[in-house]
Amino acid sequence: MKIEDYLKEKKQLVDQALDQYLPGEDQYPQSIHRAMRYSVLGDGKRIRPILALASCEACGGKLEEILPVACGIEMIHAYSLIHDDLPALDNDDFRRDRPSCHKQFGEATAILAGDALLTLGMRLFGKPSDSEVCRAVLEVMAHGAGTDGMIGGQVIDLEVKPADRDQPTLEYIHTRKTGALIAASVKAGAVVAGADDGSVEKLTRFGECIGLVFQIVDDILDNEDYAVLFGPAKARQEARHLTDKAKEQIAFLGERGEVLTEIADMLVSRLK
Amino acid sequence: MKIEDYLKEKKQLVDQALDQYLPGEDQYPQSIHRAMRYSVLGDGKRIRPILALASCEACGGKLEEILPVACGIEMIHAYSLIHDDLPALDNDDFRRDRPSCHKQFGEATAILAGDALLTLGMRLFGKPSDSEVCRAVLEVMAHGAGTDGMIGGQVIDLEVKPADRDQPTLEYIHTRKTGALIAASVKAGAVVAGADDGSVEKLTRFGECIGLVFQIVDDILDNEDYAVLFGPAKARQEARHLTDKAKEQIAFLGERGEVLTEIADMLVSRLK
Numbered sequence: 001m002k003i004e005d006y007l008k009e010k011k012q013l014v015d016q017a018l019d020q021y022l023p024g025e026d027q028y029p030q031s032i033h034r035a036m037r038y039s040v041l042g043d044g045k046r047i048r049p050i051l052a053l054a055s056c057e058a059c060g061g062k063l064e065e066i067l068p069v070a071c072g073i074e075m076i077h078a079y080s081l082i083h084d085d086l087p088a089l090d091n092d093d094f095r096r097d098r099p100s101c102h103k104q105f106g107e108a109t110a111i112l113a114g115d116a117l118l119t120l121g122m123r124l125f126g127k128p129s130d131s132e133v134c135r136a137v138l139e140v141m142a143h144g145a146g147t148d149g150m151i152g153g154q155v156i157d158l159e160v161k162p163a164d165r166d167q168p169t170l171e172y173i174h175t176r177k178t179g180a181l182i183a184a185s186v187k188a189g190a191v192v193a194g195a196d197d198g199s200v201e202k203l204t205r206f207g208e209c210i211g212l213v214f215q216i217v218d219d220i221l222d223n224e225d226y227a228v229l230f231g232p233a234k235a236r237q238e239a240r241h242l243t244d245k246a247k248e249q250i251a252f253l254g255e256r257g258e259v260l261t262e263i264a265d266m267l268v269s270r271l272k
Numbered sequence: 273m274k275i276e277d278y279l280k281e282k283k284q285l286v287d288q289a290l291d292q293y294l295p296g297e298d299q300y301p302q303s304i305h306r307a308m309r310y311s312v313l314g315d316g317k318r319i320r321p322i323l324a325l326a327s328c329e330a331c332g333g334k335l336e337e338i339l340p341v342a343c344g345i346e347m348i349h350a351y352s353l354i355h356d357d358l359p360a361l362d363n364d365d366f367r368r369d370r371p372s373c374h375k376q377f378g379e380a381t382a383i384l385a386g387d388a389l390l391t392l393g394m395r396l397f398g399k400p401s402d403s404e405v406c407r408a409v410l411e412v413m414a415h416g417a418g419t420d421g422m423i424g425g426q427v428i429d430l431e432v433k434p435a436d437r438d439q440p441t442l443e444y445i446h447t448r449k450t451g452a453l454i455a456a457s458v459k460a461g462a463v464v465a466g467a468d469d470g471s472v473e474k475l476t477r478f479g480e481c482i483g484l485v486f487q488i489v490d491d492i493l494d495n496e497d498y499a500v501l502f503g504p505a506k507a508r509q510e511a512r513h514l515t516d517k518a519k520e521q522i523a524f525l526g527e528r529g530e531v532l533t534e535i536a537d538m539l540v541s542r543l544k
Binding site: 023027028029031032033036079083086088089106107108109111112114115116118119120122123125126131132134135138139142143145146147148151152154155156158159172 | 361386390
């Protein structure tokens with residue numbers, strides 16, 4: 001199967017499941033459910049849930065076990081975007097070519113819709129059939145989404161002006177703001193598959209590397225942070241180096257790692 | 273032991289554990305950890321965590337098993353207050369006689385501190401030694417804190433003006449906004465103790481009743497909602513009736529239910 005077809009198929013699967021797990025628009029109180037659905041079901045590549053699915057499948061796990069977890073991950077991603085867009089944070093009126101959640105539904109509803117998506121996302125981590133797996137996934141995701149992960153990255157991204165960012169600060173933001181949730185998604189997939197500790201470790205490193213690539217490529221395309229500090233040439237080199245490093249980590253998977261390898265190549269190929 | 277001594281002892285226990293579970297003020301990024309600690313460790317009766325502890329003990333469970341869960345509950349309560357106080361919601365500058373979180377640390381930090389407390393709170397539900405218990409607690413708390421629970425109550429409280437509240441609307445707000453988290457706290461205690469389904473059910477009813485009492489008493493003292501719609505005399509009568517109903521639910525516990533009974537009496541005694 002070509003990677004484009006794989007991504008399309010899995011995106012459809014995730015979108016269907018998200019539609020099922022999200023409360024219906026007719027469910028009371030309708031306003032918040034509408035806001036939640038608006039923000040989650042809009043356009044989106046579903047890269048985090050697809051990584052969780054691919055990682056789980058690569059480790060021999062079952063799709064029906066990882067699917068609710070993958071949906072929880074996408075809800076947490078969606079909540080972080082809603083809160084990030086708020087006037088007190090990035091103050092973005094648009095998200096994916098549509099009004100951002102607070103522009104569409106008002107600030108109060110947006111704040112609560114974000115809270116509700118985080119709550120529901122966490123709740124879905126209790127869905128896998130093995131409760132030890134649920135506990136492990138909860139720990140992985142709460143760590144990745146918390147103040148040593150995604151939220152920590154957001155805090156420093158808000159507090160330190162771009163001009164004041166030295167390399168350690170930049171690395172902190174990069175490994176946390178987007179990287180932590182991406183790495184946690186890959187790790188959660190391996191955990192749900194019941195992979196041994198060594199494999200979970202390697203897949204987590206893979207996730208960390210491609211999470212960084214994701215951010216560096218964004219910076220190069222937007223001429224921000226990483227591209228500014230190191231120059232675009234060195235930034236490109238670093239993105240390619242990290243992609244190679246990511247692929248090395250999962251070499252042990254052999255053919256089963258093909259999809260993850262292609263996703264890694266795809267992320268860096270945005271630079272072309 | 274007198275109930276006042278029990279409450280004091282347990283509050284101390286919870287406060288110590290909260291201090292342990294919250295990241296230190298010197299931990300990077302310091303700003304968010306300071307805001308989290310400020311909002312959680314300030315004054316507070318710790319009524320929800322103490323209810324979880326008391327319910328767990330009444331069902332023969334161990335304190336060390338419920339303690340992290342109780343702390344998670346208090347963090348979720350604290351997050352809901354931080355977000356509730358925001359300018360876009362209730363716009364309260366003060367909370368427990370101190371500047372509210374956003375007045376002290378700024379709106380962006382307050383939003384993220386709330387998010388971080390919800391995330392860490394959920395993470396603590398993975399701490400009990402039996403992973404089936406963790407899964408059950410996660411479900412109970414995420415349900416109680418979500419759009420069919422606490423958040424749902426907040427949404428309707430924001431959307432429907434006091435003057436427009438009929439009885440069904442009021443009941444919805446009352447059973448959700450404060451009631452759902454209180455009921456879930458009592459339920460979580462029974463679940464952690466490994467109580468049978470029948471006992472969990474009865475303790476949940478107890479929690480629902482006292483959660484409502486808590487809100488009705490607040491309304492009477494502040495002359496709001498319930499007191500306005502039914503008049504203070506009928507509201508008082510209802511609070512006493514619900515307290516009796518709550519105590520009936522846990523009659524089966526015999527002597528072991530004494531602390532919960534006294535807490536129920538204490539909540540309604542604020543009316544004196």
